[in-house]
Amino acid sequence: RKEVEQDPGPFNVPEGATVAFNCTYSNSASQSFFWYRQDCRKEPKLLMSVYSSGNEDGRFTAQLNRASQYISLLIRDSKLSDSATYLCVVNMRIQGNQGGKLIFGQGTELSVKP
Amino acid sequence: GAGVSQSPRYKVAKRGQDVALRCDPISGHVSLFWYQQALGQGPEFLTYFQNEAQLDKSGLPSDRFFAERPEGSVSTLKIQRTQQEDSAVYLCASSLQLPGLAGYETQYFGPGTRLLVL
Numbered sequence: 001r002k003e004v005e006q007d008p009g010p011f012n013v014p015e016g017a018t019v020a021f022n023c024t025y026s027n028s029a030s031q032s033f034f035w036y037r038q039d040c041r042k043e044p045k046l047l048m049s050v051y052s053s054g055n056e057d058g059r060f061t062a063q064l065n066r067a068s069q070y071i072s073l074l075i076r077d078s079k080l081s082d083s084a085t086y087l088c089v090v091n092m093r094i095q096g097n098q099g100g101k102l103i104f105g106q107g108t109e110l111s112v113k114p
Numbered sequence: 115g116a117g118v119s120q121s122p123r124y125k126v127a128k129r130g131q132d133v134a135l136r137c138d139p140i141s142g143h144v145s146l147f148w149y150q151q152a153l154g155q156g157p158e159f160l161t162y163f164q165n166e167a168q169l170d171k172s173g174l175p176s177d178r179f180f181a182e183r184p185e186g187s188v189s190t191l192k193i194q195r196t197q198q199e200d201s202a203v204y205l206c207a208s209s210l211q212l213p214g215l216a217g218y219e220t221q222y223f224g225p226g227t228r229l230l231v232l
Contacts, residue, residue, distance in 0.1 A: 004156075008154075042225070043205060043223035043224060043225050043226055044157065044205075044223055045223070046220055087156050087157075089156075101147065101159045101162060101170065101173075102147075102149075102157070102159065102207075102221060103159065104149075104156030104157045104158070105156050106154070106155055106156050107155075107156050
């Protein structure tokens, strides 16, 4: 079983739609949680961190449920420019680095159409 | 300021050939990570350096993979006797993460080297 699991999609939605991505992780020792965005043939870029209390950044809302080991991302009023792959990421502690290494999910592809 | 750079951006190798991939991290960043991203998959951790010390190489898929960072700045990932299954994008990331500093610091990724083994 993969450590971080996501629905690979693709999700095809019209502009203005609300879309939700879900993710589960298997290691309860995971320290911190993120959503990254990756455009085609580009490197991953941090979209937002995810906190237990839930957090919002403009049209994006992320939530974490540690008990269920579940992470979500909600995108409201989707734009054409939101088309990308969204990677669910957890951070695992490694020797000598309190910051840890990143464990990525497979990614969920989003395509927003006019 | 300059971000993480990697070279070459593209590499085509014949099966059995050795390759070397270079990463220039953000100046002053202590931590350096290598990840491998196969087509349609998320990146997978390969190895981690804190300055010149390689503290975790648990993700290296075989002993054909070797990484170094001799002066604690530039890093090279070397793959010997390349195989077709080595075809992937190799991503380098760096962070300021200081030894003993608790908590996560953002990893900044380079553009990657796209390796194709024929």
